[in-house]
Amino acid sequence: MKLYFIAGEASGDLHTSNLVKAMRIMRSDLDLRGWGGNLMQQAGVEIVKHYRELAFMGFFEVAANLRTILRNIRSCKEDISAYRPDAVILIDYPGFNMRIATWCREQGIPVIYYISPQVWAWKENRVKKIKRDVDELFVILPFEAAFYQKHGIEAHFVGHPLLDVAEKHSSSETHIREELGIRKGEKVIALLPGSRKQEISTMLPVMLEVAKQFNDYRFIIAGAPGQELDFYANIHGVNENDIVFGKTYALFTVAEAGLVTSGTATLEAALHGMPQAVCYKGNFISYHIARKLVKVNYISLVNLVMEREVVREMIQEAMNVKSLTAELKRLLEDEQYRHRLIEDYKILREKLGGTGASHRAAEGMLEAIDQFTRQNS
Numbered sequence: 255m256k257l258y259f260i261a262g263e264a265s266g267d268l269h270t271s272n273l274v275k276a277m278r279i280m281r282s283d284l285d286l287r288g289w290g291g292n293l294m295q296q297a298g299v300e301i302v303k304h305y306r307e308l309a310f311m312g313f314f315e316v317a318a319n320l321r322t323i324l325r326n327i328r329s330c331k332e333d334i335s336a337y338r339p340d341a342v343i344l345i346d347y348p349g350f351n352m353r354i355a356t357w358c359r360e361q362g363i364p365v366i367y368y369i370s371p372q373v374w375a376w377k378e379n380r381v382k383k384i385k386r387d388v389d390e391l392f393v394i395l396p397f398e399a400a401f402y403q404k405h406g407i408e409a410h411f412v413g414h415p416l417l418d419v420a421e422k423h424s425s426s427e428t429h430i431r432e433e434l435g436i437r438k439g440e441k442v443i444a445l446l447p448g449s450r451k452q453e454i455s456t457m458l459p460v461m462l463e464v465a466k467q468f469n470d471y472r473f474i475i476a477g478a479p480g481q482e483l484d485f486y487a488n489i490h491g492v493n494e495n496d497i498v499f500g501k502t503y504a505l506f507t508v509a510e511a512g513l514v515t516s517g518t519a520t521l522e523a524a525l526h527g528m529p530q531a532v533c534y535k536g537n538f539i540s541y542h543i544a545r546k547l548v549k550v551n552y553i554s555l556v557n558l559v560m561e562r563e564v565v566r567e568m569i570q571e572a573m574n575v576k577s578l579t580a581e582l583k584r585l586l587e588d589e590q591y592r593h594r595l596i597e598d599y600k601i602l603r604e605k606l607g608g609t610g611a612s613h614r615a616a617e618g619m620l621e622a623i624d625q626f627t628r629q630n631s
Contacts, residue, residue, distance in 0.1 A: 255281060255623065258339040259288030260330065260354060262305050262347030264449040264479045265518035267291030269369060269415045269612070270345050274299055276616035287337055289330065291480060302333055306480040327353055334363070341623045344388075345369050352380060355387040364626040366390045366619050370409065374401045381405045390622045392615050395559060396605050412614040413607030416518070420503065420525040421609055430504045434474070435495075443471045443582070444505045444512035444528065446519045449478040451485065456535050457515050458490050463575045464513065464582060471510070471586075476502040476519075511585040513578060520565065521555040524599045529592050531581040532556070532565050535573040559605055564598045 257277075261270045271293035277284060278298060286299040295301045303326070327350065334342060334354075341364040344351040348371030358365045367388045373380045374397070384391065384407060391409040393399055402409035436442055445465070447457035458475070465473040475492060477483070477499040486492040498505060502519075506512070506526035514520050516534040523530045532554040552558050556565050568577050584591055 255283050255620075255627075256285045256287070256337065256339045257623070258334055258337055258342045259286065259290060259294065259299055259345065260342070260347065260351055261288070261290040261294065261345040262350055264291065264305065266345040266347055266369065267293045267305055267479070268419065268518075270294050270299070270343075271297040272415055272418065272612040273343075273345075273368065273616055273619075276612045277620060280616060280620055287333075287339070288343075293479075303329070304480065323350070326350070330354060331357055334358070335361070339363065340627060341366055341389075341619075343368060343619065346371070348372075348380070352383055352387070356383065359387045364389045364623065366392070366622060368392045368615060368619070369394055370398055370402075374398065381407070389626070390619065392618060394611060395555075396607060397559075397561075410615075410618050411607065412618065413609070413611035414521070415611040415615070416521055416525055417603065417606055417609045418612055420522070427508055430508050433504055434498060434501060434508065436472070436508060441471045442505070442509045443468065443473050443586075444509035444514075444523075445473055445475045446502070446512060446514045446523070447475065448515040448517065448519075449480070451481065453515055454478065454481070454486070455489055457533065457573075458486075458492075460533075460535070460573065460575060460578065461513050462490060464578045467575075467579045468582070468586075474498060474505055474509075476505055511582060513582065516553045516567070516569075518555070521559075524556045524565070524602055527596060527599055529585045529595050530565055531568065531578060531585060533568045533573045533578060535570055556602060560598065560602055564595065564602070 259270050261267050267290045270290055274286060274294065274297040287302065288299050289303045290299060290301055291305045342358050343366045344355060346369040352371065355365045365388050370391060370393045371380055385405065391402065391407060393409045393411050394414045396411065399409045399411040445461045447454045447461055475497040477497045483494060483497065486497055503526060506523055506528045509528050511529040512523055514523050514530045514532055516532050520530065520532050534553060552567060553569060554565055554567055557563055557567065566581050568581065
């Protein structure tokens with residue numbers, strides 16, 4: 255069975271790697287190729303292009319890099335044509351992947367979408383394209399199946415794969431502190447400035463200014479997969495003692511609190527029980543265009559799933575040293591606030607559907623692909 259995967263960012267690389275591991279347990283005849291990252295490669299996928307070459311975000315940034323994006327799409331189509339897979343499995347990354355889905359339908363290649371485009375937030379007209387171009391849809395947020403059903407699309411809710419990832423990374427705090435080089439009695443605050451260079455260059459300088467207000471704490475940056483220490487050092491003057499790579503979950507476990515850039519990391523922090531302030535700041539033009547189009551009240555996955563404000567969100571102009579300092583101080587000093595946050599995190603876990611998401615998704619996809627093959631034989 256030949257499968258082609260397309261994941262365009264770090265979170266997609268993570269979830270696809272776990273999906274592939276589950277598939278390999280169920281089937282021994284898999285030939286896997288695609289676009290993604292190191293984790294997918296380690297799981298056995300032959301990587302054609304790394305996601306770090308694909309990370310353009312925001313209206314202005316996409317427009318500025320349109321020629322590169324179109325060249326990537328053309329290259330991807332050519333590679334799929336040459337590989338002739340039994341199915342293409344798309345993971346999130348909707349701007350790119352929806353174009354590939356349309357093309358695959360025209361070529362008669364079955365399409366499975368895992369981690370659906372957030373059409374419930376904006377661009378709801380994409381639902382029509384999903385209905386037309388996607389053969390099987392697997393979703394990870396509890397409200398998505400009902401949303402798609404309203405539009406006449408059967409979506410399989412498998413639960414959120416981060417629950418499995420979080421469970422695998424449990425360890426004693428003493429061991430973790432030794433692993434991270436944290437001295438006895440040293441109190442830590444985590445900084446997560448994002449995964450793309452564009453994000454990091456915007457978010458991290460503000461976070462580092464906040465750190466100057468808390469002399470009794472050690473601030474540790476969670477280095478993004480696919481980025482190098484030299485990038486952080488050249489742009490922000492960060493040294494190797496300020497940053498850890500590949501140990502984000504360990505950092506969540508020992509940190510008193512954290513400043514987290516909106517994205518998958520907000521959910522990861524919550525599942526590890528770390529009190530957090532969510533922040534985001536993008537290109538001025540891109541942000542104001544998005545604000546007119548987006549239909550949801552929150553940007554963090556924690557608040558979206560809970561359908562209320564659990565973690566404080568500081569976006570654009572509100573993402574400044576003064577507001578972040580005030581919220582971080584509250585997270586560290588207000589015991590009632592911290593307790594309420596931790597209790598809400600427990601409810602969040604229940605809403606996300608329990609462990610086993612990667613296994614359920616893999617099982618459902620393999621069954622669907624076998625059905626595609628029988629129909630075409």
